Amino acid sequence: MEGKQRSNVKFVFLKCGVVSQAKGSAYFEVDNTKLIVSVYDPREIPKKTDYSSKGELFCIFKYAPFSCPNRRAHQPDADEKQHSAIVKRALESAVCRHEFPNFQVDVYILVLENDGSALSGAITAAGIALAQAGIPMYDTITAATLAIQGTTKLLDPTLEEETLCTVATHKSDTEIDYDSHGIIVLAMLSTHEQISEFYQLGNLDLETLNESVNILMNAAKDIVPLVEKCLVDYVTKTLKSNAES
Amino acid sequence: MTKPLICVPGQRLCILDKIHESGQGTYERQGYIYSSLAGIVDVVDKEGVKVVEVRSTGEQTLVPTQGDIVTAQVTILTQDFCKCVIKCIGNTVLSRTYRGMLRREDVCATDKDHVQIYKSYRPGDVILARVVSFSEFSFSKGNALTINSYQ
Amino acid sequence: MELETNVVAHAFGSSRLRLANTDVLVAVKIETDVPSVDQPDEGKIEFFVDCSANATPDFEGRGGEELATEISNSLTSAYRSTKAFNLSKLCILKGRKCWKLYVDILLLECGGNLYDAVSLAVKAALWNTEVPRVLSVNLDGNKVEMEVSENVQDCVKLDIVSAPVMVTISKIGEHCVVDPSAAEEQCATASMVVAISQDRFTTVLQSGSGSLHPSTLKESLKLGLEIGSKLDQALIEVLRQRPAKKQVGFLM
Numbered sequence: 001m002e003g004k005q006r007s008n009v010k011f012v013f014l015k016c017g018v019v020s021q022a023k024g025s026a027y028f029e030v031d032n033t034k035l036i037v038s039v040y041d042p043r044e045i046p047k048k049t050d051y052s053s054k055g056e057l058f059c060i061f062k063y064a065p066f067s068c069p070n071r072r073a074h075q076p077d078a079d080e081k082q083h084s085a086i087v088k089r090a091l092e093s094a095v096c097r098h099e100f101p102n103f104q105v106d107v108y109i110l111v112l113e114n115d116g117s118a119l120s121g122a123i124t125a126a127g128i129a130l131a132q133a134g135i136p137m138y139d140t141i142t143a144a145t146l147a148i149q150g151t152t153k154l155l156d157p158t159l160e161e162e163t164l165c166t167v168a169t170h171k172s173d174t175e176i177d178y179d180s181h182g183i184i185v186l187a188m189l190s191t192h193e194q195i196s197e198f199y200q201l202g203n204l205d206l207e208t209l210n211e212s213v214n215i216l217m218n219a220a221k222d223i224v225p226l227v228e229k230c231l232v233d234y235v236t237k238t239l240k241s242n243a244e245s
Numbered sequence: 246m247t248k249p250l251i252c253v254p255g256q257r258l259c260i261l262d263k264i265h266e267s268g269q270g271t272y273e274r275q276g277y278i279y280s281s282l283a284g285i286v287d288v289v290d291k292e293g294v295k296v297v298e299v300r301s302t303g304e305q306t307l308v309p310t311q312g313d314i315v316t317a318q319v320t321i322l323t324q325d326f327c328k329c330v331i332k333c334i335g336n337t338v339l340s341r342t343y344r345g346m347l348r349r350e351d352v353c354a355t356d357k358d359h360v361q362i363y364k365s366y367r368p369g370d371v372i373l374a375r376v377v378s379f380s381e382f383s384f385s386k387g388n389a390l391t392i393n394s395y396q
Numbered sequence: 397m398e399l400e401t402n403v404v405a406h407a408f409g410s411s412r413l414r415l416a417n418t419d420v421l422v423a424v425k426i427e428t429d430v431p432s433v434d435q436p437d438e439g440k441i442e443f444f445v446d447c448s449a450n451a452t453p454d455f456e457g458r459g460g461e462e463l464a465t466e467i468s469n470s471l472t473s474a475y476r477s478t479k480a481f482n483l484s485k486l487c488i489l490k491g492r493k494c495w496k497l498y499v500d501i502l503l504l505e506c507g508g509n510l511y512d513a514v515s516l517a518v519k520a521a522l523w524n525t526e527v528p529r530v531l532s533v534n535l536d537g538n539k540v541e542m543e544v545s546e547n548v549q550d551c552v553k554l555d556i557v558s559a560p561v562m563v564t565i566s567k568i569g570e571h572c573v574v575d576p577s578a579a580e581e582q583c584a585t586a587s588m589v590v591a592i593s594q595d596r597f598t599t600v601l602q603s604g605s606g607s608l609h610p611s612t613l614k615e616s617l618k619l620g621l622e623i624g625s626k627l628d629q630a631l632i633e634v635l636r637q638r639p640a641k642k643q644v645g646f647l648m
Binding site for chain 1: 423449465466468469472473475477479480588593595596597598599600601602604605606607608609612614617618
């Protein structure tokens with residue numbers, strides 16, 4: 001871990017239209033982290049009696065029981081609920097909610113294998129799935145994770161690197177003072193340069209935070225061409241099959 | 246036949262001015278027209294103004310809005326209203342049905358007091374209606390013209 | 397701002413904070429527990445937020461659950477770092493026994509700016525918490541026997557100097573506003589909560605939908621840091637001035 005700097009985004013694999021029954025879906029893979037997102041048509045909000053001029057997003061983020069080193073229970077635990085809330089907030093700024101008032105769009109995220117940065121992958125994949133489903137959006141949304149331990153900054157950390165960065169370590173063997181450490185997830189709408197979600201854990205000072213914001217913004221922008229290519233490929237494919245049929 | 250222009254959400258399409266206008270699937274921000282869907286860009290000429298639209302390749306995500314003509318099937322009848330299930334919006338058949346409600350006052354344009362719901366509809370009837378407004382979790386319809394009414 | 401500590405007799409530590417129209421009551425209870433496998437030398441702390449129906453009729457039944465989960469999640473993230481709150485001090489016997497703190501927060505009245513009020517009240521309650529002093533620990537076969545001091549006064553105080561304080565920053569129009577009232581919160585385009593502990597950020601999260609421009613983000617972070625540090629210092633001063641046992645209401 002010592003002195004390792006990784007400021008290039010890892011190789012990402014994206015594919016959309018993977019779940020045939022869902023209106024929109026996407027598969028995201030980076031290193032060993034794999035996840036699937038499905039998006040369904042707007043449906044009426046159950047148990048809602050008052051009228052609202054904006055639609056709602058309903059996100060469920062779930063780790064498959066076999067995805068993490070320790071088997072996870074079927075019931076969503078506090079971690080998963082918090083991640084669902086984060087993904088929901090990130091997507092809310094990207095979706096044109098006034099186009100489906102009083103309805104809710106369901107977004108289901110399932111992590112098949114978790115090797116770190118599942119949350120940012122989920123946000124990027126959910127953006128693709130929503131675009132493929134034809135839900136009107138303001139912009140393509142991409143996200144990236146940065147893990148910090150002391151002076152080392154790692155983009156898209158693996159699970160091991162993530163757990164290392166959530167623990168505070170001493171600056172050196174002689175000093176009792178703790179070092180900076182933390183994990184930051186940032187979701188961005190690239191064309192309009194808006195940060196739609198910012199989540200930080202750990203213990204960081206202001207300059208590290210500012211630097212990290214810059215690194216994360218560049219990383220998120222790097223993913224945008226991949227997202228665009230994935231969507232364009234899908235549109236060309238559907239056009240071809242429509243023309244042939 | 247020109248190659249179709251594909252776009253992704255958030256892609257800047259053109260400047261918003263008198264000649265160009267934003268249509269379905271696009272939105273305006275800071276003087277430009279941006280796309281809000283992943284699909285093909287279409288420029289339609291309408292009365293000298295070019296309307297920029299984006300059509301998505303799959304099924305359009307349609308949601309009933311005010312003024313839409315919808316096709317619905319009656320499920321439950323009471324004295325004051327009848328509940329129905331909306332099956333189509335305009336010409337598109339929906340994959341997911343929505344609920345709607347037709348009030349007694351909205352059945353007929355004239356002679357509102359003497360309308361009897363039981364005499365006008367029966368459960369199972371397919372009707373054509375216009376969406377009047379949103380209220381609660383369903384929307385009322387008005388000016389319904391029955392297609393299959395009982396004799 | 398009004399702060400009272402030691403208000404709940406049954407709890408090991410408690411506080412009540414009144415901040416403009418927001419009223420929060422926090423009680424800390426301690427139980428022994430077995431430490432988790434991946435962290436055998438650390439104690440545990442668990443937050444539970446309850447939005448009482450007294451606060452708003454909206455909270456009746458399960459209405460306030462979403463808000464409660466959000467607040468308890470943010471507190472858990474804020475206290476997760478060892479630097480913020482040293483859980484190893486809560487360990488009694490490594491791998492066998494530790495203290496588990498249950499921090500229960502009751503929202504009596506919601507007048508906007510919930511995160512700030514809750515974090516201040518939690519910090520005050522933790523300062524007020526008295527952990528019974530463990531005299532001896534014996535490992536008898538597989539059972540752990542521990543002797544706790546009989547004297548009620550003989551107890552250990554927790555070190556909460558570095559416990560995080562949360563500040564809510566809302567973006568209204570062109571400006572960043574700190575400490576928004578309920579009306580201001582409603583019309584904010586975006587808002588975020590930062591937890592500050594000794595000039596460092598423990599957690600940052602967004603508490604409403606709405607996106608920010610990167611420069612606004614950086615500005616609000618800086619603003620949050622300044623205000624958070626000042627708030628932290630002011631709270632510690634007040635807590636130190638007051639003797640531990642008396643029940644006195646202070647006006648800051």
